[in-house]
Amino acid sequence: MVEMKITILVGLIAAVTRANSLKCGGKADVVIAVAGTPKQVPQEQFIRLENFLIGMVNYYNITKTTTNVGLILYGRDPEIITRLTPSHNKRDINTRISLLAQRELYRSIYGGSNVVKAIDAIIDLHKDNKRPGTPKIGVIITYGAEDLSGPKPDVIAKRVAEAGARAKKAGIEMFAVSSGGLVPGFQDITFGDNCRLFSLGDFNNFHVLLPYLASATCYVTDPDVTPSPSKCFPEVLPPPKQKVMTCPPPTSGFYEDKNNCAYFIQCTETGRIRTRCAGGTLYDPNIERCNHKEFVTCWSKVKCPQQYGLFPHPHFCNQFLNCAFGVPYVQSCPPGLVFNKSYCDFQSNVDCGNKKTSHQNN
Structure with a gap:
């Protein structure tokens, strides 16, 4: 297991600046499942999830023929935020990440976490996708040691290990992040590959995790960079710069965010204000305000x-x-x-x- 603790970060952070050949633009189907039940994940930590996930998918080249991304928010049950949809571009995925971050919309996640159901949901999303020969990647981010997968820790550990084995049998390259405590059987999710296990104190350390987890998933699609048990991170890419929308002339007015439909830009003579729409709504440029997502072209296409x-x-x-x-x-x-x-x-x-x-x- 790779522990991402503040006390050991000096050498790891230095390694980020030395990457030069790792490529993340390869063809892959990536499904990310994150714990979100309010019972376990405090709101002050959960709010960090949106920027982390947007930062992670920013590593990928999201197109019909390269990387497709699926998203799951899980608690008592998994909530499918988006399936592996080839027509989705990076803006579409960013939008769905922002909707995922509005966990109050998804009552099925309330009441605790079930890691086994989340792993099985990752498997199901990969089964639904029809891109033969495409590398399959699954990422699960857990929170806390309490889990609904079984009545006792030994039963939970057995069922989590069995779910990891099912993912392996389905050809999925699993990566797992533990935060806020260790779920029984956590080390078996990746079926023996400790370089794909990460341990965080809590979600406040997402900024530390980002380059290592994202780069590790890129090793799956880049044949020129191969990790080993003695060198889990042969190359680590720093987070790519994200595009920042500037105000078009005239300077005053409301504009859609070209990077994320869940946001809009208010431009004034003194600068720009970026605001997220209320829960379940997206910015509709036709009416110049937020609207139910089903009525917004950015969502419906x-x-x-x-x-x-x-x-x-x-x-x-x-x-x-x-x-x-x-x-x-x-x-x-x-x-x-x-x-x-x-x-x-x-x-x-x-x-x-x-x-x-x-x-x-x-």
């Missing part, structure tokens, strides 16, 4: 074919566009029904072609 009317969703058979003033409001048919020209109907009456049924979470 659809446009109205005409100014007004009801139209089929271009990707999902059970959804449709309710267009007003050219703004698409994505709506769903009741369970078991699909959209048929201008109303919801039984699927037996509709030819959906290659369209899918939408997941509840994107």
Whole structure:
């Protein structure tokens, strides 16, 4: 296990500046699961998660043909924030990270943590994805020693080890971070690879963890850099610089954040103010304020074919566009029904072609 403690950081931080050949732009499917139950993770630490995850995905080249990212927030049960979706770009992932950081929206995580369910959710997301030959990476960030995976520590340890073995059998390269205490069986999540185990005192040390964890995942896709038990970090990349949006002329007004749809920029003569929208909403440039995410093009990825009317969703058979003033409001048919020209109907009456049924979470 690699302990990321403040007392041993001098040599590790120096190593970050010496990396020069490690590449993180390779093809990979990366699923990250993070603990978020309020019962265990204090809010003053949980708020650090958003910047950490955005910093981590900033290492990757997120495109249809390179890296795809899935996100899970887990507690009592796992909440799928986003699946491995090839059409997502970095802005899409940043947006979903900001939604993940609003844990009050997800009641299923309340009541404690279940690491086994979280690992199985990582496995399921990889199974759902159809990119043959693509390296599979799973990252789980735990918090605290208490866990709902079993009634006693020895049972928890056994079940966590079995979940790690299932991930290994599924071809997933697992990485695990322990914070706020050690979950029984934690060391078995990575199936014997101690270089992929990290121990933090708490989430306040995320800034220390970031370059090592991100670089370690990049070793999976870069054949020129190979870690070993005696040298877990042959090269460590410093965090890439993140783009900062500047105010376009005129200087005053409200603008969408080109890096994250959950934020907007208020530009004034004295500078810029970056603000996050309220829970579950995203910035809608059509109305110049935050709106329910289902009604924002940045989220739905659809446009109205005409100014007004009801139209089929271009990707999902059970959804449709309710267009007003050219703004698409994505709506769903009741369970078991699909959209048929201008109303919801039984699927037996509709030819959906290659369209899918939408997941509840994107």
